[in-house]
């Protein structure tokens with residue numbers, strides 16, 4: 001998927017109330033999502049998605065079983 | 074005011090029959106025409122079969138209780154099995170938040186991805202030893218000689234029980250699941266199973282007397298809601314860890330290897346690009362075979378859902394297996410696509426009860442699959458001699474899966490020696506300790 005047009009920054013984060021630690025997001029976009037060592041729940045340390053990771057982050061969001069990943073462009 | 078009984082969408086649904094297993098795809102398509110429906114089987118219960126409804130309902134623990142209350146201390150709810158068979162609460166799976174959440178927090182540091190990663194060398198070595206035992210002969214039973222063993226040894230390790238004891242738990246743990254409720258073998262199987270529970274009770278005491286790290290230790294020292302859990306509850310929790318740890322990963326592995334044997338082109342594709350395909354293939358086999366096909370719940374309050382009137386106390390079955398074949402979410406749901414994307418399957422359940430062992434299961438499964446593909450790439454399963462569980466109401470699994478392959482050479486010592494070596498390492502290095510937060 002092509003990056004969004006110039007000037008529009010894609011943001012993504014994990015809704016902690018919904019995430020149940022399925023860990024699929026880290027498999028799809030390990031550069032963006034970090035799993036807690038203790039409970040395996042995901043977070044996005046940096047909500048701004050670099051253009052080269054946009055496609056991967058979208059795949060992660062589509063594949064999250066709990067639909068816990070929020071994307072805002 | 075007249076008290077009319079609302080009319081309900083009714084279907085016939087009995088997942089404990091061989092026909093259900095044999096006609097699963099057709100039954101699923103039929104059920105999904107009426108995805109929230111009532112069936113009279115097992116005292117009557119709702120059956121939820123489409124992905125959207127399963128997704129909505131599974132994530133609402135306020136509306137749907139998992140509680141099993143055999144001593145009638147709360148509302149007398151019957152837990153997650155339909156029909157309800159166990160006389161005791163099956164650990165954390167038959168509990169609601171907040172207690173459920175506390176137990177989960179207690180066990181997560183033993184089962185998180187970071188915790189599981191520490192065990193990768195052991196899992197690889199035990200798998201290697203299982204294959205070494207058979208590699209020179211050119212024949213193996215993928216269930217008896219591999220998929221029964223690695224998950225069982227790993228479960229022992231996580232619990233902090235003696236690794237070699239996997240053998241004591243193996244037959245009861247599997248037999249209690251694959252023996253149909255009307256089988257003549259039930260008394261023998263139940264005796265074996267209660268023997269296993271008694272053994273777990275003695276392990277609770279042993280770990281209290283001489284503490285050693287692992288999940289058993291975490292549980293015997295737990296304080297939940299200001300009290301220590303009863304031994305009955307703890308034994309239920311340990312039985313659950315054994316049941317969840319042993320049978321499900323075994324089933325997934327056997328079903329996948331059988332499928333790959335029958336689809337050699339796809340097997341070659343997977344073997345040629347394991348790094349690229351192993352993750353998506355694993356999720357796809359999880360979706361397609363859904364080893365744990367569903368969970369029961371009890372409705373906690375009268376409400377309307379999808380045009381149906383649910384009533385407090387109604388029993389309800391969330392079918393992960395059928396939801397995983399919903400064409401709305403999974404295009405061509407009855408096809409295995411090793412590179413499927415957007416695969417938001419519910420094979421590990423959804424919501425607060427998501428399988429706590431999912432990271433362990435994936436790690437063991439991928440290791441077994443990888444090593445088989447690397448060392449026995451031309452294996453052919455004997456479909457005639459394979460034994461599938463006669464019914465799949467509890468677990469979609471296999472009892473035996475014999476296969477042949479071109480013999481190869483051993484890489485190391487045998488299984489018993491390997492287990493003994495890892496036991497030593499577990500003891501020396503206290504491997505079963507929980508991970509601790511690094512504060513990073």
Ligand code: SF4
Nearest residue numbers: 019020022023025064
């Ligand atoms: S895939 Fe979804 S539920 Fe799983 S860890 Fe990522 S955000 Fe959480």
